[in-house]
Amino acid sequence: MNNAEAIELIDAHLDRQPLTDEQSDALTAWITENPRQADEAFYRIFLHSYLRTRLQAGLLPATSEFSIQDDSHFHLPAMLESTSSTIDRPSLPVLRRPSSWIKNRIVITTSLFFGILGGLGWWGFHGLLNFGSQSDQLYAYEGFDYPGTVFPESHGQSAWPTSGGLQGLNKGIGWSQPWQETNSKVAVIADYSQPAMPWLEKDMRKFGPLGYTDSLGNVLQSSGNQMRTATSPRSITTRLLNIAAFPGSMRSEHGLGLDGSVIWLSFLAQSSLSTADNNRYSYLMIGTKETSGLRIGKLGATPSGNWTAAALQTGAEVNLRSSPFPSGEMVFFVARIIFRPGPEEATVWINPRLDTEPQVEQASMRLPVPDFRFDGVAIHANHSSDFDELRIGGTFQSIAPVTEPRKYGR
Amino acid sequence: MASSLESGPDSKPPSVRDLSREDSRELLAVNWVKAQPSLTAFLIASTPQFSDAEDLLQEVAVEVARRFDDYDPSRPFLPWALWVAKIQVANFYRARQRNPVKFIGDSIDALGEACDRIQRTLSEEKWALEKCLTSLTGRSRTLLQLRYFDDLTPQEIGPRVGMTAGAVRIALFRTRSALMACVRSTLSGASGFHEQR
Secondary structure: OOHHHHHHHHHHHHOOOOOOHHHHHHHHHHHHHOHHHHHHHHHHHHHHHHHHHHHHHHOOOOOOOOOEOOOOOEOOOHHHOOOOOOEOOOOOOOOOOOHHHHHHHHHHHHHHHHHHHHHHHHHHHHHHHOOHHHOOOEEEEEOOOOOOOOOOEEOOEEOOOOOOOOOOOOOOEOEOOOOEEOOOOOOEEEOOOOOOOOOOOOOHHHHOOOOOEOOOOOEEOOOOOEEEOOOOOOEEEEEEEOHHHOOHHHEEOOEEOOOOOEEEEEEEEEEOOOOOHHHOOEEEEEEOOOOEEEEEEEOOOOOOOEEEEEEEEOOEEEEEEEEEEEOOOOEEEEEEEEOOOOOEEEEEEEOOOOOOOOOHHHOOEEEEEOOOOEOEEEEEEOOOEEEEEEEEEOOHHHHOOEOOOOOOOO | OHHHHHOOOOOOOOOHHHOOHHHHHHHHHHHHHHHHHHHHHHHHHHOOOHHHHHHHHHHHHHHHHHHHHHOOOOOOHHHHHHHHHHHHHHHHHHHOOOOOOHHHHHHHHHHHHHHHHHHOOHHHHHHHHHHHHOOEOHHHHHHHHHHHHOOOOHHHHHHHHOOOHHHHHHHHHHHHHHHHHHHHHHHHHHHHHHHHO
């Protein structure tokens, strides 16, 4: 059996075509013949696995100016040249979408919609029907509009505080308690009108406070100062929500997230560095690490350091999805969680347009989250990152409010 | 098969039990996420029905968490997790009274070793693959959507795109091979860049 035949059989196997005993034996012999062939086999299996994970998570990334199609001429690697063919690479940008492609996208979108409805069952459908009547209310908001933190002096130099910070700060709406600091250092309020600590060379936060303008020029409502997490070793900053302020259709005795409800969450974030070397993390969490929940932000488990989302299950991060956005860049996160019997469905958009509710196909990350409820938010970090404009609501519009257009000119 | 696996791959005096609860959980979380792509691929190879593999992954996650106190943190995590995964695969087929897929059953160890070797380069592979996926257009893109998002077989995809099942298989094969070629080409270019730094 040559390499190409072996790879074809692996494809057939992973496309759910049963192999004959003879084919299985030949393939096994090829895989076990030497480590290089075993590696080739596993790379191919990994490709299937990655495509499945990637397409289930957020569909394919947008096309670039180059393309791979199945009627052009991209040469196969040597191991595959014996099979058949040439593959797919037109020399010109391919931006056209043939009608059959569009038709198939509609089929996919429609099946996704009905898949969601089917998965939700009656409660989910009920929740969606209630969607409009739940109003555009924002149920919780924190703009971190507090005075900037004054850094203590130590041996004539400013030192990162180990107490104070956000502890006891109590503005915003929809909260039942002030912020609590629960680790050895504390997060602080960053005030750009005050002299800053010296910036690291690559820290893009030095260019100004967090804010977001979409591709059409719509500006997210934001004001005042912002939260900045601690570094070395870490800060953990938590706050409980006033669950009674949320509609009855969203809450149960265990917290927010009654099956059938849809909860939207948004916030701005930016890290001091894009890499996640040395297990750097800074994320917002709802739910609990011990049982189940959702983390959105920068996770040590994503070595690229790109913005990421992960579900939590009994202490472990599962169903991790990474975005193409480096964490050193300011982003506007929008998350929608559909609570339903069994795992919840979380969809995360990064930097969506603000004028209309984003579509699932445009999501940066999609992931199932083990069944969970939540009653507050926690922001964990072991390196400096900024967070601002935290909103929780029942609709996209409620958590992505746009400012009135500014009048420029004289 | 399972009984020999149950005894564990090695004896290991130092264990996660020596760590604090918080450190233990953090170690598990970090290790798990790094190993998850490889484990997923391994499970998809073991049971090519994606939904089965995803169920199995959850079972492996639970089992890894349950047994984590026995893990020796001085050793690589992936081989240990693969050992747990193999037990779960065996249990999966036993519970369903089905025979393991023949070729995987006979080559599971070779694939496990490959999985361990390859894991070190997977982050670069994923980076390159992500770049190459942006190059997909037209029919290739549609076929991948139908195969991996809608979870349809080539036989089911054929009527939807006006192709025979055989033509779908060939087109998918070529698209995947083109992606692999693109990944290699991208990585060889990238390694040149990194070597200059």
